[in-house]
Amino acid sequence: MLETLSLGFEQLTQTSVLISLLAGSVLGIVIGAIPGVGPGVGIVLLLPLTYTMDPLAGITLLMGLYAAGWYGGAIPAITINTPGTGVNVLTTYDGYPMARKGEPQRALSLAYASSFVGGTFSVLVLILAAWPLASLSKYLTSADLAMAALLAMVLVVVAHRGSEFASFSMLGLGLFISTIGLETAYGSPRYTFGTVWMMGGIPLISMILGLFALSQALALIFSNRVIKKSSTEIDRRLLSGFVEIFRYPKTLFRSAGLGVGMGILPGVGEFLAQFFAYTTAHAGSKTPEKFGRGAPEGIIASETANNAVPAAALVPLLALGIPGEAFTAMMLTVFIVHGVDPGPTLFQEHRGFVSGLYLSLLIMNFIILGILLAATNWIAKLATINDRLLGVIIMCLVLVGTYSKNYRLTDTIIAIVFGILGFALKRANIPMVPLILGLVLGPILERYLRQGIGAASGDMTIFVTRPVSLTFVMIILFLIGMAARNVVRRMREPA
């Protein structure tokens, strides 16, 4: 144990990791605090750079953006009633009214303290849960892992209530695109249209840059949104929340638990975590009438739950190699590029990496908190940056990101095509996450399915004769059944 810990500290003392830790935290807060950008865009823009970094430094940088983004997003949610990221929506319900009542310090302090508890709690769960789960995964066969990957996809689709079919079509599109190129096992060209450049498949980084970053840049450039300036001055007395949150222990720990649970489950994520935490806090509150009017419990529930998700989302990725949502899917590509296999071997062969990652995630929460306590007033001003200006800057970054990888015009063309697709999907409110998951999980699913069915000489009953895969199949069927029931109910409802 001590040896593993010292290995982790050794990893952490590398300059590149320390810089990533600090840079990720600062950038995450800044990006989170600017409405309309969000950590997703930041992660995508930095993804190409992380491929050239040491894996721990790369993952730390991305995790910094991921975790700090939710912290930073609370600032404009409270000061100007505009959530910095989508997952801070519910913070506006009580944060802004509290700020309007002349208590912006209290609201921000509650948000920071809750985020800190949620963030550190989920890192502790990651430390405790990932290794045992990875140890168990040694006993999983290809058939089991194929069904686990399929379950992740189904969960993502059914989580988009109201747009299950559109999500499913996005998943199909992602899966299809992932098959393009020279198939690795037998060297079969698929949908290459006789071209050489498509043999390597459609470059994932160009697609992701297009879908997430370029589409967002286009939306920002052609946006007419006017963000009001905040006249709120915030001083540095932001520690009172650390005492106040413990006056609501039930809300605090229930929200942290919900965040962690929903972070581990593929396809659920921050949105539903904060939604459930908020509604359960509302239902269990002694003063439910205060919700929406500046209730401290509302801020605690929302911020604890959404910050408990990032580290928890790493559990299935590290233990099974199966990402549950878009961010961890992007992080999986960093592992792939460096030839690091998540799963049981990761915990045996890269103990230093795992230990270093745990420590960096834990320390990250302290760094983020320190930055916020020292610089909230400045960060709050970032929220008023012009959307169109941000759009132009993001476009420049996309241009560099796509071209500098292979110096090919085709990569930029791909980014543009996917950028326009992403923009159209955004306008139509069709989710992109299933598309990303299809792109990343497609090859994994195909490999495990082939291995599983091949090992059983083509006997498909392999998926229902093994207890683990049978359990996954049952859950998949149950989820599909539930989704079908919801669809039928909706269709019967009068318009």
Add this chain to the structure above:
Amino acid sequence: MSDPDDAEARSPFGEAPNGGRLLLTGLFLTGVFLLAIIRWQTMPGTAGQTAALGGWWSEPALAPATALAILIISSAVAVFTARRKPINVPETAMTYLRIGAVSAWMLMAVWLISITGFALAMLIFSGGAALMAGFRGKTFACLCLGTTVAMVLVFRVGFGIWFPRPLLFKHVEFGSTLSGIL
């Protein structure tokens, strides 16, 4: 569901597709076309992968066919379940026209990198993009120059990202250090 990009568009309380029937129809038709040509686009590989040798499960067409089947069926159903929202044709056409113009400008900038070098291409691109975004006057100048300087400092100086030697520098001598940066 953690979709990082739609902070404004989505609410956690409702996620029904807001129109998009045209897009879903396009996806459906693309899927049908791709499935129709699957026989010619999924060749047995150099390892002689056939049903007899590798088993039906390793047929190259299996995975794309399954994915396309999912795409076709679900997009067909989604077309009918998506909210019927009238499209403002002139506004939509204008938006996509502007997006087309920005995209073409972006491609031109990439092409320009090999001719004028990174810094100049970036200046031209940010200038065009800023104009299309509606910036004028001092803000326009500051944005173009600021973005270009920041990009050069971060990527060329900071990360040392290499770009092929541009055509311009073969004719004009800037000195090796400056050429390396620009």
